[in-house]
Amino acid sequence: MKTASLSLPNPHKMTLLVLRDANQPVKQVSVSKPLVIAVPLVALLSISGLIISLQIQSSQTIGKLERQLESQSLRFEAIVTDKDAAIERLQNEVIALSGQSEEMMDRMERVTELETELQKFIDKYGDPEDKSGLTSLSWDEGETLGIGGEFIAVHENEIEQLAADTRDKFTEMSKLLDEMEQHVPVTLKKAKQTQYTISGTPTEWPTLSKRLTSNFGYRTDPFTGRASFHAGIDIAGKTGDPVYAAGAGKVILTDKDSSHGNYIIVEHPGGLQSWYLHLSKISVSAGDTVTKGERIGSLGNTGRSTGPHLHFEIVKQDKPIDPMPYLQ
Ligand SMILES: [Zn+2]
Structure with a gap:
């Protein structure tokens, strides 16, 4: 078409x-x-x-x-x-953790120093025969301190480094804690023993008066006028004056006889005993535990005594010794 x-x-x-x-x-x-x-x-x-x-x-x-x-x-x-936000939060946590680990290290170091001090104290005042001792813990500052927390973390690598350092520090702390866990109880036990020995040694003057009327050793007997051995010291005082435990220990005997009058025997650590004679009053019982300086009775004139006085005696392994070197 x-x-x-x-x-x-x-x-x-x-x-x-x-x-x-x-x-x-x-x-x-x-x-x-x-x-x-x-x-x-x-x-x-x-x-x-x-x-x-x-x-x-x-x-x-x-x-x-x-x-x-x-x-x-x-x-x-x-x-x-x-x-x-999460990354920032984590970074801040790492920084905070690093700070905490620093603080914890410082505190642990102080505890270690205290333990060392305690050890020195034990070595000085403790049993001189027990020298097994504890090796005090050492701390190498250069190796483990002063790393983290001092820079402002701006880079991922830095944060990673900080986290790694902190982790190392916590590992280090855990090791230190393990050591402390082993050492501190032993040290404390020794410190307690030392304290017991110190407080248990009869060194406290046993009454108020300081007036010695008779020394330890050979003397002329006040009753017979003949040479005799005096097993303790005599401290003249007033009847009713307080009589104190010279050291901490256990009361093993309270008794009365014509020679000792009313008397107390206290047992101390290290095979020592302290004897308190001619008392007017006895304030303790056998089996009692007494602390150093605790009042145990009153000065008197009972037994073979010419006037109010305290006869004080220290017995070591069943033999009387001169108490003066012990008394402060
Ligand atoms: Zn005497």
Whole structure:
């Protein structure tokens, strides 16, 4: 089909002439006028509608995608912010931990020093025969102190280093604690023994008066006038004056006889005993534990005595010894 021409025999009709090849007859098609206008119009409208609807659809899809992307990127941002915050928090924790480990080391070092002091005290005042001793704990400052906490951690590597140092320090501390756990109870036991020995040694002057009327050793007996051995010291005083335990210990005997009068024997550590004779009153009983300087009775004039006085005696392994070197 090559060309078409129109003729107008009827005002409401349109005639379409279809010219084909030269040897073919002309074909005539009669079409109503409104139809000629309506068909392309409908086609145009439907195409436009299609385009518009496609446009709407695509814009909706794009909008949806945009919103999705936006929310996703917000989520990512939130996650990244969370991570940053977490890292910062961890870094601060590492720094804080490092500080704590420093402080703990200092404190442990002080405890170790105290233990060493205690050991020195025991060595000085304790049993001189017991020299098994404890090796005092040493602490190498250069090796383990003064690392972390002094720089402001700004780099990941630094934080890692700090964490590693702190971990090392905690390991070191744990080792030190193990040692202390072993040593401190032993040291404390020794300190207690030392304290017991110190407080148990009869060194306290046993009454108020300091007036010595008779020394330890050979003397002329006040009753017979003959040479005799005096097993203790005599301290003149007033009847009723307090009599004190010269050292901590256990009362092993309270008794009375014509020679000793009312008397008390206290047992102390190291095979020592202290004897208190001629008392007017006894304030303790056998089996009692007494502390150094505790009142145990009253000065008197009972037994073989010429006047109110305290006969004080120290017995070591069943033999009386001179009490003066003990008394302060
Ligand atoms: Zn005497």
